[in-house]
Amino acid sequence: MERTEREVLKPQLKKGLWKPEEDLILKKYVETHGEGNWATVSERSGLMRGGKSCRLRWKNYLRPNIKHGMMSEAEEDLIIRMHKLLGNRWSLIAGRLPGRTDNEVKNYWNTHLNKRCPQGKRKKDDSNTTTSTNKKVRRSPHSRPICSASPKNTAGGSNERKEEGSRVTNPWLEETKSFDHDAEYPLSPANYTTFFYDYEPFIPLLDSFALCEALGCCSGEETSQADCMQPLMAGPTLSVQESHLN
DNA sequence: AACAACCACAACCGCTTCACA
DNA sequence: TTGTGAAGCGGTTGTGGTTGT
Numbered sequence: 001m002e003r004t005e006r007e008v009l010k011p012q013l014k015k016g017l018w019k020p021e022e023d024l025i026l027k028k029y030v031e032t033h034g035e036g037n038w039a040t041v042s043e044r045s046g047l048m049r050g051g052k053s054c055r056l057r058w059k060n061y062l063r064p065n066i067k068h069g070m071m072s073e074a075e076e077d078l079i080i081r082m083h084k085l086l087g088n089r090w091s092l093i094a095g096r097l098p099g100r101t102d103n104e105v106k107n108y109w110n111t112h113l114n115k116r117c118p119q120g121k122r123k124k125d126d127s128n129t130t131t132s133t134n135k136k137v138r139r140s141p142h143s144r145p146i147c148s149a150s151p152k153n154t155a156g157g158s159n160e161r162k163e164e165g166s167r168v169t170n171p172w173l174e175e176t177k178s179f180d181h182d183a184e185y186p187l188s189p190a191n192y193t194t195f196f197y198d199y200e201p202f203i204p205l206l207d208s209f210a211l212c213e214a215l216g217c218c219s220g221e222e223t224s225q226a227d228c229m230q231p232l233m234a235g236p237t238l239s240v241q242e243s244h245l246n
Numbered sequence: 247a248a249c250a251a252c253c254a255c256a257a258c259c260g261c262t263t264c265a266c267a
Numbered sequence: 268t269t270g271t272g273a274a275g276c277g278g279t280t281g282t283g284g285t286t287g288t
Contacts, residue, residue, distance in 0.1 A: 017256070017282070039273070055274075056257070091276060103256080106277070111254050 014048040018057055022047060026054055027062050060101045067099030071108055079105060080113060 029045040035058065038051035047054060060066070071079070075097055082093040090102035090109075097105065 015258075037273085050258095051273085052259085053257075059275095060256080088277065102276075107255050110278095 013042070013050050013053075015053070018049075018061075022049070023057070023062055026058060030058055030062070056103075060103045065099055066101065071100075071112075075100065076108075076113070079109060083109060083113070 025045055025047055026041070026049075029041060029047075033044070038055040041047060041051055041054045042049050045054075049057075078096060079093060082096060086092055088106070088109075090106040094100050094102040094105045
């Protein structure tokens with residue numbers, strides 16, 4: 001078996017599942033030195049793991065207050081509604097679920113909830129979707145997410161940041177202006193299987209109460225939008241809604 | 247019992263964005 | 268203003284357990 005260039009360059013890095021003793025080392029290291037500087041963790045802690053791997057392991061598994069196990073019905077319901085609203089923005093959704101990580105939410109969606117959305121389920125032979133064979137190919141910004149009317153981001157990148165960004169134009173919206181194939185759904189080119197917005201800042205344009213409605217958090221008795229959203233604002237993020245409410 | 251198929255989740259990968267020199 | 272490393276993100280793959288034949 002030929003070794004890849006990466007393996008030659010970093011032959012010492014271990015991959016695969018973490019062992020309990022490795023967890024212990026990482027946990028002790030972070031407790032002593034704090035989070036951050038992940039690139040140096042391997043050499044300073046003695047772990048034969050890459051910084052990325054250490055960071056992920058800490059973030060998704062070892063960090064205090066991480067909740068493991070079954071999702072409650074409330075959590076599940078919130079994921080569904082948030083996903084409907086935000087699309088595959090797992091970190092944002094996870095931010096609403098104390099103790100849950102983006103990876104966990106993402107996995108839960110893909111393995112449990114996605115099944116309930118058959119029309120959006122990816123097919124292996126669907127040329128519009130990303131498969132193992134086209135993984136390296138940069139995804140078109142117009143690629144559809146599964147089963148959602150969502151502000152899908154383009155491949156990679158942190159999406160919250162984009163919302164705060166100064167980008168004003170959106171190639172997707174610009175391009176749709178010239179679409180003339182479907183008057184009823186001007187934002188939904190015919191070859192896209194589901195309707196969604198590909199423009200992050202669309203969210204602030206949402207009426208707050210519409211947002212509440214989508215999330216089902218309004219009882220009608222709240223005195224303000226902030227009160228209404230309060231139960232969903234437990235986490236540290238969701239800057240979109242928060243900023244919109246302020 | 248042995249094997250295959252399926253499922254759930256952990257981990258990896260490639261990319262973008264940010265912070266800072 | 269630009270370059271670079273670190274961090275964060277979502278998509279995808281790998282692995283181990285479970286179920287069916």
